[in-house]
Amino acid sequence: MPFVKIDLFEGRSQEQKNELAREVTEVVSRIAKAPKDAIHVFINDLPEGSYYPHGEMKKRE
Secondary structure (H helix, E strand, C coil): CCEEEEEEECCCCHHHHHHHHHHHHHHHHHHHCCCHHHCEEEEEEECCCCCCHHHCCCCCC
16 A cells, blocks of 8 residues: 655645646556555645754745
8 A cells, every 4th residue: 555745835726736636646556556445645735844854944945
């Protein structure tokens, strides 16, 4: 049962997230030979100010 976690800065539309989840599901199913109904995609919207690579706040670009 594949679990796919995607962290993105917030700001994508629901349609974009739906399309991303569908496409990721297709690829994982094809490559991992997993049935689509066993694939779980989690999309986390990260608010600006919640990501600190190298100790510095990363801003949305």
